[in-house]
Amino acid sequence: MPAAVLVSAALLVTGVAQTASAHEAPLRTLAGRADVRIGTAVDMTALAEDSTYRRTTAREFNSVTAENVMKWESVEPRRGAYDWSKADALVRFARAHGQAVRGHTLLWHNQLPSWLTTGVADGSISAAELRGILHDHITTEVKHFKGEIYQWDVVNEVFDDDGTLRNSIWLQQLGPSYIADAFRWAHAADPKAKLFLNDYNVEGINAKSTAYYELASRLRAEGVPVQGFGIQGHLGIQYGFPGDVSDNLARFAELGMQTAFTEVDVRMILPADAEKLATQATYFRGLLDACLATRGCKSFTVWGYTDKYSWVPGVFTGQGAATLMDEGFVTKPAYAAVREGLASGR
Structure with missing residues (x-):
């Protein structure tokens, strides 16, 4: 981590925490000057019910991602019966506030509708039928949002940490060709959207990120429209900052691909204290600096920006305080960084 960032974050925690002031330029204004989009995942229930959340989301960010409402179980809870209402509401909100929209996610092994997983498990959906279902899902969703999405997470979390393909129902039923198929189908449905691979634990150079690099190299050589690599950026201060982040981004840029940080948060073992918050600030800044220094890294998205609605405590017992603002929307050193x-x- 650059020494200047460490010093800066240490100084930040000595100041008085405050809510983001209307008298200061919001993050989105500064991001525009830096030629990068600053984004957040959006909790649609909070957006509908919490006026402070709604106002802050509009003020601070020029990119939004649906935290859940564009996932398969949300948009097609019953086979052939699509429900776009909540996803459309996010797109309308973004349009009204001059925000771009990242699409998340077309193909994942989680949050699939029960009719699909049950049908595969009991054999009532064959492999051939499953391939057709996947084609129809990707085509229908991408066409529905055609012209509204600037980046799509097409395939999400397809490798295990050791660099082998995840043994999902997609691999089991369709073989590895499903990855290329998904990109081709998405591109046919909206040729202007940038299409991304997306995963966690790929911030630095390791077996998993190298597997993605090799996959992207091969698919692009075959003419498959793999155009971006999304690094989620779910970090924990207890594990240290990942090494080689800039080098990792650079090798994808050398392939001619865009890169993006897509789901950044930095959790800690609770309770939070000044030292932990200072460390957290250096982690956020370290990822952001790597993006800003890399050709083709044009978006930096946090996975929620207030602890009030963070997913972290519900998944990682005893951990939290992972976002830029606390539960009362008071900014942390990470926001300042x-x-x-x-x-x-x-």
């Missing part, structure tokens, strides 16, 4: 990084353009 991101703000400073955007303002400096690196």
Whole structure:
């Protein structure tokens, strides 16, 4: 981590925490000057019911991602019966506030509708039929949002940490060709959207990120429209900052691909204290600096920005405080570090 960032974050925690001031330029304004989109995942229930959340989401971010409402179980809970209502509401909100929309996610092994997983498990959906279902799902969803989505997470989390393909129902039923198929189908449905691979634990150079690099190299050589690599960025301060982040981004850029940080949060073992918050700030800033320094890294998305609605405590027992603001929308040193990084353009 750059020494200047460590010093900056240490100084930040000595100041008084405050809510993001209307008198200061919001993150989105600074991001525009830095030629990057600053985004957040959006909780649609909170957006509908919490006026502070709604106002802050509009003020601070120029990109939004649906936290859940574009996933398969949400948009097609019953076979052939699509429900776009909540996803459409996010797109309308984004349009009204001058925000771009990232699409998340077309193909994943989780949050699939029960009619699909049950049908595969009991054999009532054959492999050939499953391939047709996948084609129809990707085509229908991408066409529904055609012209509204600037980046799609097409395939999500297809490798295990050791670099082998995840043994999902997609691999079991369709073989590895489903990955290329998904990109081809998405591109046919909306040729202008940028199409991404997306995963966690791929911030630095390791077996998993190298597997993605090799996959992307091969698919692109075959003419498959794999155009971006999404690094989720779910970090924990107790594990240390990943090494080689800039080098990892650079090798994908050398392939001619875009890169993006797509789901950034930095959790800690609770309770939070000044030292932990200072460390957290350096982690956010380290990922942002790597993005700003890399050709083709044009979006940096946090996975929620307030602890009030963070997914982390519900999944990681005893951990939390993972976002830029606390439960009362009071900014943390991490917010100031991101703000400073955007303002400096690196």
